[in-house]
Amino acid sequence: MARPIWTGILSFGLVTVPVGVYAATEDHSLHFRQLERGTSDRVRNLRVNERTGKEVGYGDIVKGYEIAEGEYVVLEPAELDELSPGRAKTIEISGFVELARVDPIFFDKTYYLGPRGKEYAKVYALLRRALAETGRAGVANFAMRGKQYLAAVRAEGDLLVLQTMHYADEVRDPRREVDNLPGAGEDAAPREQEVAAARQLIEALSVEWDPAAYHDTYAEQVRALVEAKLSGEDTVRAAPAPESTNVVDLMDVLQRSLSAAAPGTAGTAGAEGTAEAEEEPGAKGEPKVKGAKAKGEKAKAKRGAAGPELGELTKAELYKLATEQGIAGRSSMNRDELQAALEAARPRHLRAVS
Numbered sequence: 420m421a422r423p424i425w426t427g428i429l430s431f432g433l434v435t436v437p438v439g440v441y442a443a444t445e446d447h448s449l450h451f452r453q454l455e456r457g458t459s460d461r462v463r464n465l466r467v468n469e470r471t472g473k474e475v476g477y478g479d480i481v482k483g484y485e486i487a488e489g490e491y492v493v494l495e496p497a498e499l500d501e502l503s504p505g506r507a508k509t510i511e512i513s514g515f516v517e518l519a520r521v522d523p524i525f526f527d528k529t530y531y532l533g534p535r536g537k538e539y540a541k542v543y544a545l546l547r548r549a550l551a552e553t554g555r556a557g558v559a560n561f562a563m564r565g566k567q568y569l570a571a572v573r574a575e576g577d578l579l580v581l582q583t584m585h586y587a588d589e590v591r592d593p594r595r596e597v598d599n600l601p602g603a604g605e606d607a608a609p610r611e612q613e614v615a616a617a618r619q620l621i622e623a624l625s626v627e628w629d630p631a632a633y634h635d636t637y638a639e640q641v642r643a644l645v646e647a648k649l650s651g652e653d654t655v656r657a658a659p660a661p662e663s664t665n666v667v668d669l670m671d672v673l674q675r676s677l678s679a680a681a682p683g684t685a686g687t688a689g690a691e692g693t694a695e696a697e698e699e700p701g702a703k704g705e706p707k708v709k710g711a712k713a714k715g716e717k718a719k720a721k722r723g724a725a726g727p728e729l730g731e732l733t734k735a736e737l738y739k740l741a742t743e744q745g746i747a748g749r750s751s752m753n754r755d756e757l758q759a760a761l762e763a764a765r766p767r768h769l770r771a772v773s
Contacts, residue, residue: 421441421442423439423440423441423533424440424441424442424530424563425439425440425563425564426438426439426440426508426535427440427507427508427509427510427561428508428509428510429509429510429512429532429546429572429579430509430510430511430512431511431512431546431557434542434545434546435542436534436539436542436543436546437534437535437536437539438510438532438533438534438535438539438543438579439532439533439534439535440530440531440532440563440581441530441531441532441533442530442531443529443530443531443580444528444529447635447638448635448638449638449641449642466480481493481494481495481496482494482495482496482499499565500565507561507562509561510559510561510570510572510581511559511560511561512557512558512559512572513558513559513560514557514558515550515553515555515556515557515558516555516556516558516571517554517555518554518555518556518571518573519554521556521571524585524590525584525585525590526571526582526583526584526585527582527583527584527585528582528583529580529581529582529583530580530581530582530583531578531579531580531581532572532578532579532580532581533578533579543579546572546579547574547577547578547579548574550572550573550574550579551574556571556572556573556582557571557572557573558570558571559571559572568583568584569583569584569585569586570582570583570584571584609669610670612670613669613670613673616670616673616674616677617673619677620673620676620677620680623677623680623733624680624733624734624735625735626735626736626739629739632738632739632742639747679734679753679754679755680733680734680735680754729758729761729762730758732758733754734753734754734757737754737757737758737761738757740761741757741760741761744761744764746760746761746764748760
């Protein structure tokens with residue numbers, strides 16, 4: 420079992436439970452060494468005195484708070500340790516908020532919370548169940564590794580999760596940071612037909628959330644580049660970046676996207692601006708199903724023992740099949756390329772049947 424990275428007391432009201440904080444995620448990013456070009460010599464980062472050029476030992480480094488250019492108030496590490504909240508060992512919940520009302524932008528990193536002994540399991544389970552049934556999260560301040568955090572304690576399945584949060588003054592105003600945001604009533608407002616087509620495209624590309632279906636394609640490309648260089652090749656083929664959509668051709672692009680996503684759905688977003696496709700008649704005694712959902716159900720019904728009829732599937736469904744079969748390069752393929760790759764990957768006797 421993993422060791423907790425922090426231990427202390429979780430409290431709400433007069434109720435307390437000893438808990439441990441555990442890492443909930445891990446980094447699988449590719450890491451490189453810095454080398455001098457033309458050699459295999461490592462390049463290291465050193466703490467160097469800017470004036471003398473000499474390396475400075477870690478124990479000789481103090482903190483300086485700059486009050487003017489070149490002028491500092493010097494603080495010793497021991498002085499900061501005395502002020503640091505790092506000695507506090509309590510996650511004290513000061514109030515409970517509706518989780519749905521917290522903007523996700525405030526959430527930062529996720530940790531698991533676990534009871535520090537079987538004798539505390541009942542109190543732990545009590546808080547977890549109460550949070551789950553009320554849809555609320557406990558808001559708390561706590562200190563870890565010399566830093567104070569704002570945090571939310573929430574229920575997730577059969578355990579409690581601690582989510583560190585940004586303070587309000589750390590979240591930037593998008594209107595001050597992002598240029599060219601459309602405002603209300605401006606000429607940039609889309610037409611109702613375009614909105615209808617966009618909604619229909621979203622429905623056609625809707626999938627069930629499956630985190631395992633998503634992976635780091637950049638890391639795969641880097642590994643492919645490394646393998647190519649080991650094999651004596653210099654480059655690997657990369658997919659070109661998509662071009663920006665011309666607003667003049669926006670409706671045409673939406674319609675073509677619908678055709679690629681779900682054949683036969685284009686053109687159903689009419690001049691009235693409705694996003695609903697016509698009802699698909701069901702078998703006798705079965706309810707009618709609308710739009711892209713109906714096509715998805717029909718596609719599923721066409722899957723026999725010989726495998727799915729690929730021509731009837733949406734791009735999202737084709738991508739899911741490509742993921743299951745481990746088809747390389749699938750993330751950069753359009754719908755037709757996904758279908759062709761899946762056809763090529765099928766056993767020969769199944770291709771003959773389809």
